[in-house]
Amino acid sequence: MKGLPEGYDHGFAERYARLQLIDWWDQEAVSRATVLVLGAGAVGNEVAKNLALSGIGRLVIVDFDTVEMSNLTRSVLFVPKDAGRAKAQAAADAVRRLNPAVEALPVVGDMEWDLGHGWFVDADAIVGCLDSVRARLAINRICRSVGRPWINTAISSSAAEVTLFGESGPCYECTVGEDELVESRRYSCTGFRLPDVSNKIPTTAVTASLAGAWATQEAVAQIHRRHGRAVPGLQPGQRLLHTLRPLGTLVLNLTADPACPQHGDPNPVVRLNLDPRSATAEQVLEAGGPDLEELHLGFEFVQSLACGRCGHRLRVSKPRPKVHDALRFCSLCGEFSRSAIEFSVLRRGDRNALRPLRRLGVPPRALLLLTGPNRSVWALLES
Amino acid sequence: MTNKPQTSTTDALATGLNIQLRTMDGTHVAKVQVNPNLPVAQLIEEARGRWNLSTNDGTKYALMDTARSTQLNPNAPIGQQIQDGAQLTLVPIYVAA
Secondary structure (H helix, E strand, O other): OOOOOOOOOOHHHHHOOOOOHOOOOOHHHHOOEEEEEOOOHHHHHHHHHHHHHHHOOOOEEEEEOEEHEEEEEEEOOOOHHHHEEEEEHHHHHHHHOOOOOEEEOOOOOOOOOOOOOHHHHHHOOEEEOOOHHHHHHHHHHHHHHOOOOEEEEEEOOEEEEEEOOOOOOOOOOHHOOHHHHHHOOOOOOOOOOOOOOOOOOOHHHHHHHHHHHHHHHHHHHHHHHOOOOOOOOOOEEEEEEEEOOOOOEEEEEOOOOOOOOOOOOOOOEEEOOOOOOOHHHHHHHHHHOOOOOOOEEEEEEEEEEEEEEOOOEEEEEEEEOOEEEHHHHHOOOOOOEEEEEEEEEEEOOOOOHHHHHHHOOOOOOEEEEEEOOOEEEEEEOOE | OOOOOOHHHHHHOOOOOOEEEOOOOOOEEEEEEEEEOOOOHHHHHHHHHHHHOOOOOOEEEEEEHHHHHHEOOOOOOOHHOOOOEEEEEEEEEEEEE
């Protein structure tokens, strides 16, 4: 045994004895690691299950959806009584049953707007198990902005794929055609949320297992690489494709798009000792440094919607991506012309800069971009 | 078997790139001449349409230079990414999870 993490006993040594026989395996590193599992569908279930069995330290499981009976044919963590429950919650509960030593944190919400992106900075591995191009583009954008690699998964009824996107080199957006970028938006051209359209795509437990197994291997490899260990796996910018029809395996090398907007240098992250529950933009800017003038929320915060015809105002107080497009319909005069009164940037002295950021829709562990004339930093609030 | 996903653009050019295009399962193969300035995404769309490749399950397609196992940039012209005579394979990209 290479050394037990503090607080672990001989049950720990016995439980992971076989894994410790693997020459590159470091159970202590695995048992201290945090993995972000984005999406708790069939593949997310497999990844969470495999990591729990491997004795991962902490799993953050994110999903806004609820369990349906039709999920039970391929989602190993769900049982019939979970129908109607939040997938993230049901998966976290099942993970704790599989391995009580794992800290399973469910985040019931949208990965883009409800999860603090500080998790992307601190997670040892990030696994995307989401079912839309839009969501993958969002993960890619966040990871690129803080210089973190991520693992993408996808399946059909006869194939499974896993891709490792590095902190540099080809990224997910490099692989997406311009037409598809436009098509992938879940929002109207005004940025308001449109009704969710669920695509019913046939998949199986077999392909979910294949993708989940390889994604887990890549996540474990990422954890070990952070500790300086060489572990077999994909190179950044490689896509592994298993197909059942025709039967075969391919490893593809992706090509970087020189015109891709996600290839700038990431801004540094500064950790600020501020309570994210009560901190205001004014306090964050103050703590960030006297040269930093603006705090960027990362979204438009809609205070109210005003009807262009009758002038009636509807108080909203939500980030724009959470405001449904239908609210732009004026219930008083019937016009579809409500426009938003909103802001996305807070400056020192602004009235809204004195409001707690939580009240402005900023989630815990958010990353906030602070800018000044000569530098920009990501602020991560930690108390 | 030869299905030719030729476009009016490609047909008109005498100085085109000669490529062999196939699906991963080998059910469709074509030798075509393409305009080097043609974006890869457009060639994929043309082949997908001509060969009636399924997109019902959300499947998209990428183009792979078979000899180098390299997935081509969909937004760049094909002539910048391959040599004359290249063999290209249409590879599915999946969306579900």
